[in-house]
Amino acid sequence: MAVDLATVTRIAKLARLRLAPGEAEPLVAELNGILRWIEQLGEVDTAGVEPMAAVIPNHLRWRPDAVTDGGVAAAVLANAPASEAGFFAVPKVIE
Template identity: 70%
Template sequence: MSVDAATVKRIAHLARIKLQDHEVAPLERELNGILSWIEQLGEVNTDGVEPMTAVIPNNLRWREDVVTDGGYPDKVLANAPQGEFGFFAVPKVIE
């Protein structure tokens, strides 16, 4: 696939980038170089390569999902401007 000057102008327009006429030719060469490099990547044999999300192994550290603190509603609500029935009371903002 190759990019021509009209395509470079169209891409610049879509990206909201203002280009002068003398800037189109260098960008055309650069985009064509990028696309040819991407085409070369398609030639690489990836059979037997496992998909990965990072280049280093990331293992999640699992822990028990237990409550380690809590059961202190009076202490939690002590600094609240207003509390009702063990919950924070806030003014109504939508009518």
């Protein structure tokens, strides 16, 4: 698997990363290096091995259905560039 310039530009756009002119090209080479490195895993024979979800044997923990959090509107809004009447206020987005 390898990425080209168009793919890198598209991924950057989807991730809302602004790339300065000339920044994308080196990223193509760097990402392809990472992908080649990961692909070495393909050399291991995994026939008959169950896919695993985590490296340590662990199970998902469940929480009881109880209200234990919230009521911290001030903290939630503290880092917002703008807020009004308890809402986050963002530049108008309308469909």
